[in-house]
Each structure stands twice: as structure tokens, then as C-alpha cells.
Amino acid sequence: MSLNARDINALHALVNWRVSQPGGSEWALLLDKLSAMRSEHLPKKLVFRIELPLEPVPVQNRRKTVNVRLAPTLNEYAGQPAWMRDLARKEVDRRIEALKFQFPHWECWKQVCRKLRPARQTPKGKMVEAGFVEKIVKAQRRFVRVTRRSAGKHDEPSTDAIGGKIPIDRLRICGVIAGDSQKWLGREAVWQMAPRGEGSVVIEVFDE
16 A cells, blocks of 8 residues: 555644644654655755745735735635735735745746737626737646644645635746646645744745
8 A cells, every 4th residue: 555645744744733742752753754755755846935924914005004814714815805815915926026036946937829809798798808818838837835834724625725825826927837727736735733823824836
């Protein structure tokens, strides 16, 4: 019987939690072995990394400062008004751009074609002007690992659910990944124990 990457990640999360409990030091050696096994199943070349706090951060909105979550869960994202999501996107963009100089291979190669989309009317009667639409023809496929570091484990272990929705979308906009579909991006969601109040979401991008 062999273990795949998902099995190893599940065992790693379980043992990581057990180590944090009383008497968990005896599990430390197993945790080290599982960490080594997990690294063997991941792409080798890290091309970008960003860490975002779980707690809301102050962001300037015109004349006032607003506390905004930069890596919300899907439930938190659904509860945010549109203007707050826009603030989060702009702040994540700013942080991505500020980190690019640390990763010389951040840029993702892609070839696109542009097609003219004619003007059209929506079902509600609103007119949409004609414009160009870009479609990816060829691109470098990459792999993203989203790690949620928190005191409590999330019920749904998917990259979007644990806080990766906004960051992954902005990595696409900023040119770090070609697209967020399965064709251009592999994904992995990981949970790690962290002290309450010190949680974060870590997004790592690898070349495949």
C-alpha cells in the first residue's frame, strides 16, 4: 500500500495537532518523517511566497481606515460587501508587488489570443459595449499550496475555503500564475496548528 500526497498531508495535519497536545513530544519524530515525505511529493522550485494574517488589517479607504480580511474563508468572503472585497484585493496586490523582487522567477509565461466580443444586451436589458477578450493558448502550469495556520481546523480542506480565494485570484492578475483553472494550476490545501491570535494563510507557488 502506498500513500499519495493527500494521504500524507492528512497524516501530517493529524500528527501536527497531536504534537501540540500534552505529551505530544513523543510524536515529534514521526512529524519530521512525514514532513520529509510531504516535501518529496511537492514540486521542487519555489517561485513565489506570500503570508497573509488571519486577523483583519487596517486599510485606507479614502478618508478613513477600515479593518479588512485579506484571506477570508468562503463564509467570510460571502459576508463582505463588494467595496470591502475591492479593498482586500488592492491590498493583496500591493503586497504581491512588494514581494516580487525577492523571487526572480515569479513571472509566469503564457501565450494569449485576443478576440473581439461584439456589443450585446444582457437578459436584464443592459447594453454591454464591444471589447476584446483574452484566451490563454499556451502557458506554464504552476502549483499552489495554501496553508492555513490556525488554532482550529477548518471543516472543508480546499484552497478557496481556507482563505486562498482572494490571494489566488490576485496572483493571476499580477502575473504569478497563468490562470486559476485546473488546466493551468495544481492546488493543495494544508492546515497547521498555530497559537490563537497568531494565525496566517501562507500561499506558495511552485513550478511544475
